[in-house]
Amino acid sequence: xxxxxxxxxxxxxxxxxxxxxxxxxxxxxxxxxxxxxxxxxxxxxxxxxxxxxxxxxxxxxxxxxxxxxxxxxxxxxxxxxxxxxxxxxxxxxxxxxxxxxxx
Ligand code: HEC
Numbered sequence: 121x122x123x124x125x126x127x128x129x130x131x132x133x134x135x136x137x138x139x140x141x142x143x144x145x146x147x148x149x150x151x152x153x154x155x156x157x158x159x160x161x162x163x164x165x166x167x168x169x170x171x172x173x174x175x176x177x178x179x180x181x182x183x184x185x186x187x188x189x190x191x192x193x194x195x196x197x198x199x200x201x202x203x204x205x206x207x208x209x210x211x212x213x214x215x216x217x218x219x220x221x222x223x
Contacts (some may be wrong), residue, residue, distance in 0.1 A: 127200070141182070143169070143184060143185070143220045145162060145165045145166055145169060146162065147162055149162075149165060149219055149220070150162040150164075150165055152219060153165060153215060153219040155219075156218060156219070157215050157218075160215055162208070163165050164212065164215060165215065165216050165219060167212055168212045168213050168214075168215050168216025168217070169216050171205075171209055171212055171213050171216075172213045172216055172217060175203040175209070175213070176199065176203060176213065179202070179203075183220075184216065184217040184218075184219075184220035184221055185220055185221065185222055186222060187217075187222055188221055188222045188223075189218045189221045189222060191219045191221075192218055192221060193214065193218075194216060196198075196210050196213070196214055197210075
């Protein structure tokens with residue numbers, strides 16, 4: 121019985137950690153983003169993350185850190201069409217992925 125409790129514990133731990141693969145957004149990132157996109161707030165990045173997860177992650181699960189800024193920029197117009205989103209939404213998503221992109 122003890123073993124089962126232990127296994128469930130490991131399972132929950134794994135699931136919880138799986139979620140943390142998602143990037144954590146804080147004021148620090150918002151300030152970093154502001155140097156590229158002036159006026160970017162934590163809320164905007166959170167919105168971008170939400171939109172990215174809804175519109176882009178349904179087809180592939182790339183972390184923003186997987187590609188460099190220019191790759192995200194290059195693919196955005198084509199992917200925006202695939203995701204059927206307007207240019208404003210693309211811009212918000214781009215702010216998010218660019219901020220956390222591969223250096
Ligand atoms: C309908 C499914 C679909 C949606 C929605 C979608 N993509 Fe894609 N995406 C693909 C496919 C399929 C590929 C691989 C084909 C290719 O490389 O051109 C791809 C490739 C990419 C790549 C390049 C990957 C590489 O290995 O070079 C990037 C970057 C990307 N998508 C970003 C996005 C972003 C950002 C969004 C949301 C705005 C998005 N995608 C939405 C299907 C989708």
